[in-house]
Structures are given as structure tokens and as C-alpha cells.
Amino acid sequence: MTRISREDLARRIAADIPEGSYVNLGIGAPTLVANYLPEDQEIILHTENGLLGMGPAPAADRVDPDLINAGKQPVTALAGAAYFHHADSFAMMRGGHLDVCVLGAFQVSQTGDLANWSTGAPGAIPAVGGAMDLAIGAKQVFVMTDLLTKQGESKLVAACTYPLTGVGCVTRIYTDHAIFDVTPDGFAVREAFGDNTVHSLSELTGLTLIAPEEA
């Protein structure tokens, strides 16, 4: 079955973000989306540590320790950027002011539950950061992930077995095989890449899926 690359998936997600959107890109793969946002459009990136209007990484000799993203990597501030403190930053998130956030996932359930902060493994040191606030705050919550784990298990599930990040919060899942919408009736295949079909995706996930024409 066709699997598209992380870069192609990031490009695909970027194409779905309208001009004028306020967007938070989660750490890890979602940050790739920034590389493919159209340069001729204004899309404003939010980072929860206090910046709207985040720009790309600086040149090595222009790294500014005071100017970082949520992943603690050096970034730049675009013309028109604004700095703010943490309570304001999370008001933007929790208050529904962000249009889109893109997050990674361990699992997404067919009712839109998200598990992405902990595998619940015994002895693991827990760390949640802003994941729970992001998951429930943005108007649209996109998940960017491989469809299957390295062990071949589907990350789209009937019910999450990992600890939850948020309940009923995911609106769309972009995977290397296909794009899915979360609907009141379960996952709907929005777009299948290459030779993937609703039938093959049902086999991979073990779930009953809604075909695009039914969605």
C-alpha cells in the first residue's frame, strides 16, 4: 500500500491551512508543516511559550537564547510578531482563539479522543507540557501521524488504551496512508493516498470506515 513521506504529508497539511489562520504546530513531526506554508500567504504561528508570529530558525551565529519555541529550539520573530506571558498564551489556546493546531499521537479513537502524552509505562517519568491545553483549545485539532506503529498496530482505534490527553477533541487525522475525518458516526476517509482504498484501510485499522461519498 502507498505510504507518503513525512515531508509530503507536511506539505499536504500546509495546503489545508487557510490564509489568515492562527496555528500552533506541536513538537516533533508537526513542526515540519512550517516548512511548507505558502510564502505568499500570511499564516501566523503561535508558540505557547509566548510568541505569535514565529519565524524560521536563525543562522547559527544569530541564535538568541531568549527567543525559542515550545521545543526549546532557537527561532526568529517575524515583523508583526508579539510577545506575551504564559497566562495570555494559554488563554489564546484554551479560549478557542487558535484556528488550527497540529499534534502528534500515539492513538486516536473514533470518537476523537487523543492519547499523545504518555504510554503509561511503569517507571516512566510523566511529562505533559501544553499537550492537554492544546488538544481541547483550538477550533480544529489536526493529528499528524503514521497510521501504524512500528509493530504494525493501528493508531486509529475504537477506544484509546493509552492515557488520554483530551476527550472528543480531534477533528482530522493526516496519516501516511490517508486522511480521516472524525464524524459522529466514526472515522470517514477524506482522501486515500495512491492505491489505498476504504477496504484496505479498514483491514489495516480493523475499523468500519465511512467512504468519502458517504461522508
Place this chain on the structure above:
Amino acid sequence: MIDKTFPDVEAAIAGIDDGSTVMIGGFGRAGQPVELIDALIAHGASDLTIVNNNAGNGDTGLAALLAKKRVRKIICSFPRQHDSWVFDGLYRAGEIELELVPQGNLAERIRAAGAGIGAFFSPTGVGTSLAEGKEAREIDGRQYVLEYPIRADFALVSALKGDRWGNLVFRETARNFGPIMATAATTTIAQVDEIVPLGSLDPESVVTPGIFVNRVVAVGARRWLDEGVFVGGVDIEGRPVDARAANTTEVDQ
């Protein structure tokens, strides 16, 4: 005459007793008041409860305070990072207590303390293990959990400039938790690069009004600024790039 300035960091942190709750600003290394933390280590207070977004990076600042075993409990959102080996070791050995709080709830609980709010209902964490045992309520069809304020005896924050009335301005994303922590402590201590004369901070641009600040101490300019202008030449940890190549590949939250 009001003069909140202190001559040195040792004098500025006086009075932090064993068992105090201390908020420490910063997101990772950005905005971490390292000079005040170093003075606190030298001061010797122990059995502390620390409130910070993280639980220390590398071996300096907050991590050094943890390494001295001065901290009984830490309240934070993201302790586990690629360079949090000090905390990791203490946690695995059962030598430090952890209260894990989603970052937005952490910020709002601090804000609530400073704003005189008794408690608030938050949608963050509903249905997750971090909301277990908390009072829940449905309001206008949405589920919320009750969250209580976090107050502190002391807040240690880092700002760019301050004046003798305690007005503060910050720099870029080093602002993060500083302004809200300043409101939530009985005694707020701000380290600044420079103490400027009263009237030289633009009142329209003051971020933390002096009413929230009790003590101000100057620690000198950060290495990547020259006369207030960014000159670069450092890595993400603020070390000269010649000394060690920048390492920015690890990702934490």
C-alpha cells in the same frame, strides 16, 4: 522615597527559609533567574517546594539547586527533557515529590493566586488521569474540572530592565512565567540586567508594574547583548559558539 533595589543577589534573596514555596520563572533556560538561584544555593535554604515549568536543565540553575537536595517537591508541567538528568535521578530514587500540572492550568493557577481568585473551572485535563479526584462540573454543556490557585512565599524572576519602583520589562520569550509569578508570591525578587532611572521605562511598555515586585537586583548584561543590541555569537545555552558547537537537535516541551 521608595527604593526596592538591592546591592547584590545575596542581599536580595535574604529571608528564604527552609520549607518555603518558591516560584522560579523560566521556560527551560529562557528567563531562568540563574544568578538568584545560585545565591539561593549559597544561602542554604532546604526542604523547598519549587514551582517552575520544568525541573532543571543540565547542571546549572534550577538543576544545581535540585542536585544539592534542597527541594522536597516540584510543581511543574514538563520535568522530563533530554537534559533533565538531575531531576530524573532524584525522581527514580524517590528523593523528590512531583506534582504534574498541564502547562495552561499551571499558568492559570498562578495567575488566579495573584488575582485573588479562589478557584476556577478549567476544561483542560477533563477525562484524563490528571483530573482524577477533582471536582467536575458541566457548564453550558461543556465539562470542566475545579483547579485551585498556586501561591508562593517567594518568586524569583528574570527581567531585562527594572527601576527602583520595581517596574519591569522583559525580553522576547524569556518573559514566559515571570509576570504571572511576580503577582502570586508574598515576596517577588527580580533580577534584571540593568536598573534604570525612574522614568526611563516607557509607562506604555511596562510589562510588570512595580506593585507586584518587592526587590530588584542588577546582575549585568546577558552575553548576547551589547548596549542592549542583540549581537549573537552564542549557542542556545548562551555559551560562546567558539567554545562549543550549538546543539539544538534535542526537542522538549
